[in-house]
Amino acid sequence: MSSTDTPSSTLQMQQSINLTQRLIMSAHMQQAIHLLQLPLLELEPFIEEQVNSNPLLDVVSEEAGEEASTEREGEGPIGEREEQEVTIDDRDLAILTRLDEDLRDHFSATEDMPIKRTSDEDRLKAYLENSICAETSLYAHLQQEAHDTFDSKEERAIAEILIGYIDSNGFLKTPLSEICMWHNLQEDAVKAVLATIQTFEPYGIGASSIQDSLLIQLSCLGKAGTLAYRLVEEYYEELLHNHIPLIQKELKCSFEEIQAAIEKDIAKLDLHPGTQFSLLTVQPIIPDVTLRQEGEQLIVEVDRDRAPTLKVNRNYLNLLNDESVPLETKQFIKRHLFSARWLVRNLQQRYSTIERIAQSLAEKQYEFFMQPDGQLKPLTMKVLAEELELHESTIARTVANKYIDSPRGVFSLRTFFTTKYISEEGDDLSSKTVKDAILELVNGEDKCHPLSDEKISHLLKQKGIICARRTVAKYRMALQIGNTQQRKKFH
Numbered sequence: 001m002s003s004t005d006t007p008s009s010t011l012q013m014q015q016s017i018n019l020t021q022r023l024i025m026s027a028h029m030q031q032a033i034h035l036l037q038l039p040l041l042e043l044e045p046f047i048e049e050q051v052n053s054n055p056l057l058d059v060v061s062e063e064a065g066e067e068a069s070t071e072r073e074g075e076g077p078i079g080e081r082e083e084q085e086v087t088i089d090d091r092d093l094a095i096l097t098r099l100d101e102d103l104r105d106h107f108s109a110t111e112d113m114p115i116k117r118t119s120d121e122d123r124l125k126a127y128l129e130n131s132i133c134a135e136t137s138l139y140a141h142l143q144q145e146a147h148d149t150f151d152s153k154e155e156r157a158i159a160e161i162l163i164g165y166i167d168s169n170g171f172l173k174t175p176l177s178e179i180c181m182w183h184n185l186q187e188d189a190v191k192a193v194l195a196t197i198q199t200f201e202p203y204g205i206g207a208s209s210i211q212d213s214l215l216i217q218l219s220c221l222g223k224a225g226t227l228a229y230r231l232v233e234e235y236y237e238e239l240l241h242n243h244i245p246l247i248q249k250e251l252k253c254s255f256e257e258i259q260a261a262i263e264k265d266i267a268k269l270d271l272h273p274g275t276q277f278s279l280l281t282v283q284p285i286i287p288d289v290t291l292r293q294e295g296e297q298l299i300v301e302v303d304r305d306r307a308p309t310l311k312v313n314r315n316y317l318n319l320l321n322d323e324s325v326p327l328e329t330k331q332f333i334k335r336h337l338f339s340a341r342w343l344v345r346n347l348q349q350r351y352s353t354i355e356r357i358a359q360s361l362a363e364k365q366y367e368f369f370m371q372p373d374g375q376l377k378p379l380t381m382k383v384l385a386e387e388l389e390l391h392e393s394t395i396a397r398t399v400a401n402k403y404i405d406s407p408r409g410v411f412s413l414r415t416f417f418t419t420k421y422i423s424e425e426g427d428d429l430s431s432k433t434v435k436d437a438i439l440e441l442v443n444g445e446d447k448c449h450p451l452s453d454e455k456i457s458h459l460l461k462q463k464g465i466i467c468a469r470r471t472v473a474k475y476r477m478a479l480q481i482g483n484t485q486q487r488k489k490f491h
Contacts, residue, residue, distance in 0.1 A: 028342040035350045036394065039401040040286045043307045050343055051308070056316050056336045057343070060309040138170065138205075138277035139163060145200045150193070158185060158193040162206070170205045170274025171213065204273035211236045217269045227257060228265035239266075242486050287405040289358040289413075291369060298362040298369060298407075302355045307347075312340055353398050356388055361404075361416050368416075369406050376432050381417050434460070434467055435475050442481055447489040 038046055051057045146159035161183055165174045176194070180187045198206045203220040207213035211232060218229045231239060235247050244258060251258075270276075286306070292299040316333050319325045361379075368374040381399075385392040399413035418431040441459055445451045451459070453472045460467045467475075481487070 028339075028346070031342065032346040032349060033397060035346050036353060036397040037400055038350075039403075040288045040303060040306055041284070047308050047310070047343075047347075051310070054336050054340055054343075056313050056333065056340045058311050058313045060311050138166070138168065138274045141277055142166065142197065142200060142205065146197065149196060149200075154189070155193055158190055159197060161185070162190070162194055162197060166206060166274065168274055169272040170202070170207070172206045172208060202270065202273040202276060204270060210271055213271075213273060214266070214269050217273070218265065223265060226261070226265065227251075227253070228261040231258070231261055232266060242482075242488060285403050285410060287403040287410055288354055289402070289404040291358070291362055291404055291406040293370070293407045296370075298366065300355060300358045300362055302351050302358065304351055310340070310344060310347075312337065353390070353394065354402070356390075357384070357395065357398055357413070358404060360384060360388060361413070365416050369408055372408070374408075376416060376418055378418055378431075379416060384417075431475070434465055434471075435479055437463060437465055438467075438472060438475055439479055439481070442476075442487070445487075447487065450484045450487040452484050 035043075035046075048059075051059055142163045143160065146156060146163060150156045150159055161179065162172065165179060166172050172194070176187060176190055179185065180190055194206055198204075198216050199220060200206075204213035204217040207216050214232045215229065218224060218226070218232065223229055230251075231247065235250075238244075238247050239262070244255065247258060248255060286303075288303055290301045290303065292301060317337070320330055320333055361384075362369065364379055364384075365374075365376060368376050381392050381395040384390075385395045388395075399417070402413045403410050404413055415432070437460055438456060441451060441456055453469045453476065456472045456476075457467055457469045460472070476483075
């Protein structure tokens with residue numbers, strides 16, 4: 001037998017059937033999870049988007065709210081056996097267009113009439129329309145500056161490319177050599193254009209780092225060659241770590257001179273010059289839950305009024321009983337009715353889950369809400385999830401970016417989940433209580449001789465709080481408190 005005929009060297013192909021189970025998350029389950037995560041401020045636009053994409057959904061007006069209460073729950077002639085997902089095909093848009101045309105034929109005779117205005121009304125309308133100011137992005141601002149500054153097409157083209165690489169903080173972090181290679185540009189020409197861009201307002205734009213940006217800002221302000229400029233250029237790392245004595249020794253200048261340069265010049269510079277043009281505005285906090293005090297009781301109220309109330313459009317549902325309506329049209333309506341019902345159910349589930357969690361928090365943190373000096377009790381999401389028979393991830397999604405308006409003020413729902421510490425007396429303490437104690441010690445320390453983490457740990461123990469040095473360091477950094485050297489003041 002030759003070597004090629006041996007069984008050990010023969011390659012074989014086999015087919016086998018394996019039975020496995022996989023959980024595939026439907027679109028409606030994904031929607032339910034997404035709704036849980038949405039804060040109240042984002043819920044309304046999400047619902048409006050759903051209404052715009054589903055012809056069976058209508059928003060209930062305030063006057064018709066009570067009349068549509070039963071319709072809101074998606075009642076219709078479709079039984080549960082018919083509520084199954086149907087694959088959406090490319091004919092949907094044509095079907096929807098035909099349905100809309102059929103339903104709106106009777107409006108054709110009442111087209112909008114031209115509106116007659118007086119000259120004063122026209123002037124007022126023009127003023128109102130033209131007085132709406134659009135926010136200018138950093139990109140648009142710099143492009144306009146470049147258009148006004150550069151005369152040649154070549155320079156404008158280079159400027160447009162460079163501005164496209166500047167991030168929202170105002171930094172150009174991509175190496176110029178790479179930009180030149182990708183766009184087939186001469187590096188000398190690119191450097192010359194960039195140098196001009198760096199003189200645009202806000203000063204410091206187009207720098208490769210914070211240090212570079214600070215130097216550009218000082219130059220634009222006419223402070224090149226000053227002590228402040230030299231500190232940033234030559235002693236940037238020493239400044240970050242508050243090594244003032246070392247700087248004094250090397251520069252042979254007084255502490256007062258260095259302090260004046262820092263406070264009068266460097267401290268006034270912008271670390272992220274591009275952010276003042278950011279389109280991201282501070283979102284107002286709108287509590288999803290209100291905790292109202294009635295005597296000794298706390299009443300939980302979930303805000304259900306801010307988001308639109310939905311109802312099913314009966315004009316489409318009536319077509320299901322019309323024998324002249326094609327089967328594909330009825331399938332289209334059934335699909336969207338199924339989606340509409342799921343949206344209503346998911347919204348109700350969202351409100352219910354928020355209410356259950358808020359009610360439990362009100363009970364567990366009762367003393368915190370009712371007493372001006374009440375402390376938070378330790379509580380983890382895992383413990384609450386087990387009590388409410390929910391998954392821990394459901395708790396995390398529900399409390400994310402949501403707030404509660406309580407007798408003690410407005411708080412993030414995440415505030416009430418803290419790790420547990422035990423005092424020497426055996427009492428449970430929350431991590432927030434420990435952080436507050438650390439902050440109090442740091443605020444009261446001698447700034448010329450700040451407390452070390454080891455010393456803070458020792459002082460906490462004297463207060464009856466057992467907290468290791470590493471934990472103190474962790475909480476100190478979470479509170480954005482510098483280390484001993486960074487907190488030290490020099491005279």
